[in-house]
Amino acid sequence: MRKFLFIFLAGFLLAHVSQAQKFGYIDSNYILSKMPAYNKVQQEMDKYADAWQKEIETLQQGVDKLKQDYKAEEVLLTEEMKKKRQAEIAKKETELRDYQRKIFGYEGMMFKRRQELMRPIQDEVFTAVEKVSKAKGLQIMFDKSGDLVMIYTNPVHDYTEYVLEELGLASDKQNTPGSKPANTTIEDPNNLPETEAGEQQPESQPVKTKPAPKKKSKN
Secondary structure, eight states: OOOHHHHHHHHEEEEEEEHSSSSEEEHHHHHHOOOOOHHHHHHHHHHHHHHHHHHHHHHHHHHHHHHHHHHHHHSEEEEEHHHHHHHHHHHHHHHHHHHHHHHHHTTOHHHHHHHHHHHHHHHHHHHHHHHHHHTTTTTTEETTTTTSSOOOOGGGHHHHHHHHHHTTTTSSSSOOOOOTTTTOOOOOOGSSSSTTTTTTOOOOOOOOOOOOOOOOOOO
C-alpha cells in the first residue's frame, strides 16, 4: 500500500512539474556533426594523432632493436654488461610509456589540443541553445547525447532543428545525419523524426486494381 502511494505521489509531482515548467531536449552530437568548423577540427586532430603515433612507433622500433641486439649478444656479455644493457632497455621502455601518456593519456596533449580547438565551437552551440530556449520559453533543456540516459523522448520536445536553424545550418527539410563525432556517446541520427513536431504524414492512397476479365464458358 505504501509503495503504491509513493508511486502515485511521485507521478503526481512529476506531472505538476511538467505542467509548471516547459522543457525540451537536443542532440548535441547531431548538431556538431552538421557544423563545418567541427568537421575541420576532426580532420586537424586526425593529423595530430597520426604524427604523434608515428613518433611513438619510431620510439618502439628503437626499443625493439635494443632487445634484439641484446638477445643476439647475450651469450658474449659479462654479468656486469648484461645488467647495463638491461637497465638501458628498461629506461627506454619507461620513456616510451611516459611519452604515450603525455600524448594520449588523460589530460594529455591530445586532450588539451582538442579542448582548445573545440571551445569556440561549444560556445557557439551553447549560445544558440540559450537563444532557442529563451525564444521558446523553455526552463530546462536536456542533451540526449550527454550522460543523462533518456529512455524515451517525444519528438514534440525535440528542439535540435531550432538550434540548427539558429546556427544557420537548417534546410527546408530536416537535416540528414552527418558523421558521428569521435569519442563520444551518440545515438543513431537515423532514428530522428523525419517531420517537424506535430506534423502528420499523409495517408497513402489505396492503389486501384482492375478486375480480372471473366473467362468465357465453352459451349
